[in-house]
Amino acid sequence: MFNNFKYLVREGLRNAWSNRLMTLASVGVLVCCLVLMGSAVLVSVNISHAMTWLKGENVVMVFLKDAVSGSDSYSVDDVANQIKSVDNVDPNNVEFVPKEEGFNALMSRFDKGLEIIDALGDTANILPDAFRVGFKDQSRYDATVEQLKNLDVVYTVRENREYAKRLEGIRKTVTVVGVWIVGLLLVVSLFIITNTVKLTMYVRKLEISIMKSVGATDWFIRMPFLVEGVTIGLAAGIISFALVAYIYSSAASAISQVMSAGAYPLSAIILQLLLAFLGCGIASGAMGSLVSIGKYLKDDGGVSGE
Amino acid sequence: MIEFRNVYKTYDNGTKALRDLNLRVNEGEFVFIVGSSGAGKSTLLKILMHEETPNSGEVIVNNTRLSTLSHKDIPYYRRTLGMVFQDFRLIPNMSVFDNVAFAMRVTGASTKAIRKKVPYVLAHVGLTDKSHCLPNELSGGEQQRVGLARALINNPALIIADEPTGNVDPRMSFEIVDMLNQINRNNGTTILMVTHEHALVRKFRRRIVEIQNGELVADSGPEVDYYV
The missing domain is CATH 3.30.70.3040 (Alpha-Beta Plaits)
Structure with missing residues (x-):
């Protein structure tokens, strides 16, 4: 079984490399989504931070x-x-x-x-x-x-009634808009990944049908695709984390000059940010792969490719 | 070995592919299945591979009623069959060795067992020196021999060949059917081969089953000589 596991992981990595153009496209799409989502979350964190500060002042x-x-x-x-x-x-x-x-x-x-x-x-x-x-x-x-x-x-x-009311208004808007933006981006990114993996799957329909014809179990067929999806997610997670961290640290100094509350310190959330990016990346990649391959596995046909 | 009992198959679009098909193939037989295009030959093979299920009737292979197989059982059932296809169905980015080894990997065989057995089977089909080639570097006949090696690697009791000579030149066609013939005679492997090539059927003189419009119209009868 361990032999098989090693083989399947290697196959997944080999597939990711041999379809590198598609892999690159998937990573690119996922990076865009993750950066947007990460930015939305960071903006939200910063507004909350400013709100907490203002509340203390208020x-x-x-x-x-x-x-x-x-x-x-x-x-x-x-x-x-x-x-x-x-x-x-x-x-x-x-x-x-x-x-x-x-x-x-x-x-x-x-x-x-x-x-x-x-x-x-x-x-x-x-x-x-x-x-x-x-x-x-x-x-x-x-x-x-x-x-x-x-x-x-x-x-x-x-x-200062007006001040308090305005603060409350901002907080509510930020919460509602933030939830909508993150939710929408999540749906969009999942849709894009599913389609990208589906395209790969279409290209490899022959391979899957051959696997089925020689008696491969669902797990055996799924594993390389899962490894590929996770690899894509992992790469996208690392790249997006680096991008967002870099942009944020540059933006933080600018924010501090404008707002007396200052930006939320990056060092306080860097670990959570890294874990969130890796988690989101891996989960999206894995989910994209599993959702796309599900259809091919449910059907017992397609073995002779007609 | 194989038994079709009153099998009917109608596709969703209304095409009646098999009508009351009854067929019994004994262990160790070599059967040519002939018939014009759309006669129902492919449906018969698809039912044997459990790619399609009959609307009614019963199909029994190696004492297994196919109607009782669950989705989970199907891969294990397919491992007991060797399949050879008209279009070879080799994985294009895998070498000859890996294509054959793949069918063993699926069963969870160890790397050691794979390294020992694959060269043996490749030698059997005369492809030892092509083991590192990719499928597109081989001729049609050679690719089909890789397909044959893959079908043989797990010692199946039954080989199903769907027009294996359809994309191969006449000389190689003869060689491939001859190989199947040898496998049948030497190992007692049951072989079911769908073909359009009457010359080959006449040449090898084995059991012939003819299907037309989904019905069995002619059967030369069981091969008494080759009973195992």
Whole structure:
């Protein structure tokens, strides 16, 4: 059996080489599909990355009532816990901002007239204590803001509704478009591979009929074609990975200059990317071969070629 | 060895290829099957190879009812037959040696067994010095001898030859049928040969079965002399 296995693998490789023009065409088609698919996935990963970054940035400022922040009896932890207990508030993203810090941050935006403020001394700080609060689900933004406003300790909430809405819109569009693009490309690439292998199969119809006539089992006939398909897939996977990695690393530096979020670091996903490309390549090649040869094997005829 | 019992075959397009065919071929016989084009000879061979199945009736080969064979059993059944085709059906990018070895590989034979047996069979058909040639480097007669070597390699009890001399010059035609004749006499291999060449049929004087319009119209009868 091992003899046969070695022989069949060798046959598959030999076939891939002797039909090198067809092999090259199949690899080319598969590379195009994989590069497109890989790019779509990377764009999606980057948008998600930017979204995560923006979400972190997209926090509301919850200002406390003077009566609360002015009283000696109030505890920062108590108020923080009240805020954290509001549904949809991300408990890991609730940060206390003392009024001094808020004031300094505000003052740093001005470069003139600071002398007057200085002259006013401690009384100049009219800001109350505040909390920087992030949400878990941006789609429930309005309801959460409303709930926060209803808390007794809260004076007001500084928010940016439009910004939040736009973010949510982008995220939804990216998800829908991404899924459609990847799905469509997957169908197209499978269709193309199946047809390319079918063409090879047509050329080798004689060979298959001879194999059948001498009593080859389905597995024996399928194996060289499977090896050929997997070889094509493997080659396409490696080439597409190299191409995408190269393009991405060049694009990443350009992205970093435009977007403050920066590109998703290649090193963090390089292994997954390589495995995904090889997996997709091999699976497409193998599936293309099996689907195409299935028809020829199901039929018991064709032995005498008439 | 081979038995056709009330076999009917009608193709999907309505062509009635076999009508109530009854035929019995004993072990060790050499049978010429003759008849005009479209008489049903090819259908008969296709049914024997389990390429086609009859609409009704029963075909028994080596005690196997072909109707009971599943898709999985078919390759193993075909290994018990040797087939020779009019158009040789050699794999073009394989050498003579590999074409013959291929039929052994299919059965899971070891490389050692292949290296031992293929040269022996090639010598038997007089092709030792052509073993590394590709099929297109050989004459029609030589290609058919490769086909014959491939049919013989697994020692089948039955050889089915579908117009094996159809693409071969007359002198080589005689040689090929003579080889089949020798194989039959020396090894007791049953041979079923479809042919159009009456000269060959007359020359070799073996059992003749004639089919016309899907029916058996003449049979010279079993070869009592060659019973094994």
